[in-house]
Amino acid sequence: MKITDVKTFVVGNPPPHFGGRYFIFVKLTTDSGITGIGEVYAATFGPHVVAKMIEDVCARHVIGSDPFKIERLWRNVYGAGYTLRPDVSVMGVLSGIETACWDIVGKELNKPVYELLGGQVHERLRSYTYLYPGENETEDFYHDADRSAERAAEYVAQGFTAVKFDPAGAYTVYDGHQPSLEDIARSVEFVKKIREAVGTKADLLFGTHGQFTTSGAIRLARQLEPYDPLWFEEPTPPENPAEMARVARQTSIPIATGERLTTKYEFARVLENQAASILQMALGRVGGILEAKKIAGMAETYYAQIAPHLYCGPIEGAANIQISACTPNFLILESIQTWGGFHSEILKKPIQWEDGYVIPPSEPGIGVELNEEVALAHPYEGKALHLEMSETPATP
Numbered sequence: 001m002k003i004t005d006v007k008t009f010v011v012g013n014p015p016p017h018f019g020g021r022y023f024i025f026v027k028l029t030t031d032s033g034i035t036g037i038g039e040v041y042a043a044t045f046g047p048h049v050v051a052k053m054i055e056d057v058c059a060r061h062v063i064g065s066d067p068f069k070i071e072r073l074w075r076n077v078y079g080a081g082y083t084l085r086p087d088v089s090v091m092g093v094l095s096g097i098e099t100a101c102w103d104i105v106g107k108e109l110n111k112p113v114y115e116l117l118g119g120q121v122h123e124r125l126r127s128y129t130y131l132y133p134g135e136n137e138t139e140d141f142y143h144d145a146d147r148s149a150e151r152a153a154e155y156v157a158q159g160f161t162a163v164k165f166d167p168a169g170a171y172t173v174y175d176g177h178q179p180s181l182e183d184i185a186r187s188v189e190f191v192k193k194i195r196e197a198v199g200t201k202a203d204l205l206f207g208t209h210g211q212f213t214t215s216g217a218i219r220l221a222r223q224l225e226p227y228d229p230l231w232f233e234e235p236t237p238p239e240n241p242a243e244m245a246r247v248a249r250q251t252s253i254p255i256a257t258g259e260r261l262t263t264k265y266e267f268a269r270v271l272e273n274q275a276a277s278i279l280q281m282a283l284g285r286v287g288g289i290l291e292a293k294k295i296a297g298m299a300e301t302y303y304a305q306i307a308p309h310l311y312c313g314p315i316e317g318a319a320n321i322q323i324s325a326c327t328p329n330f331l332i333l334e335s336i337q338t339w340g341g342f343h344s345e346i347l348k349k350p351i352q353w354e355d356g357y358v359i360p361p362s363e364p365g366i367g368v369e370l371n372e373e374v375a376l377a378h379p380y381e382g383k384a385l386h387l388e389m390s391e392t393p394a395t396p
Helices: 049-062 070-078 088-109 139-143 145-160 180-198 215-226 241-249 263-272 289-301 314-325 372-376
Strands: 001-013 022-030 035-040 125-130 163-164 201-206 231-235 255-259 332-336
Touching: 001 049, 001 372, 022 049, 022 088, 022 372, 035 314, 049 070, 049 088, 070 088, 070 289, 088 289, 088 314, 125 201, 125 314, 145 163, 163 180, 163 255, 180 201, 180 215, 215 231, 215 241, 241 255, 241 263, 255 263, 263 289, 289 314, 314 332
Parallel strands: 125 163, 125 332, 163 201, 201 231, 231 255
Antiparallel strands: 001 022, 022 035
């Protein structure tokens, strides 16, 4: 079997844009007619530039190759051009291609990918959602602790047993910064009111975006501890896990991190420094499904758990589901609400969510199929990146 063709889709995610402004999908086709789909989480360059990157990598390393030889493909792309080091954009491209190869392999063998990576461990996967505004609500929702608490209770009533929110203020290209007293007070207000709204029915997942200095993160964490969050996410920037480890040693709240990290090598430093006990690899960026499995295996030796991150489309979500289903140290899976809206429209069959849990699919490959008609009907024509940070320093 050989890969003979590649096609990319740059899809605009309609309002309210939950999961990002756009999704980047890659489709591989073999000489036997089997197709595989993957998703690329690359936010540094414009999505159409990334699509050209995908085509370039495929022309050099993928077309004519055997989709079963994933380790060989991975090393060829990882080392291309005298690199052999984590590169967030290249690894995003490789992640989408690698996922598509696994989709092909699973379809050829008529097995879900999780059955090819040790077999299914979890019959259902606990999931959480970010606190998103309701219909007709504005961005002001994100600054309203009372409404966020109400929204959390609404999600718990749907069946969720964990919710995530990030009230600590703007994140900037100059981070980490010291949180202001106002930032700390607002964060405590959110956590307090959401805890009161959900009681012990749901875990609280406190998000940041690598915003703080080490000392600032410690100050904030100590104010949040009385409300017992399940995690304090990415409290310091991702470059220096030794500093994040200082935060971990100074708080009882578990530290979670990983959405901006790629490859086993970066996650190894997190584990070696004991910077986090919950690893949030994003399957569209980390290096693909097999790389995520290797990271999960390393984490298991440290009694750390995985909680795959999702701020992307449902193809990355499907890959997250595959790795979670076969990983003993799986903790929880990020969902975009209940996988409805555009996340269901762009699939031929939506991801199955029931009472707070995702049900792993039994279909072969990654278990979902892209609805190409819907994808082509929603081209992304904007210029903004998937995510953007403030270019103004935070001020106390």
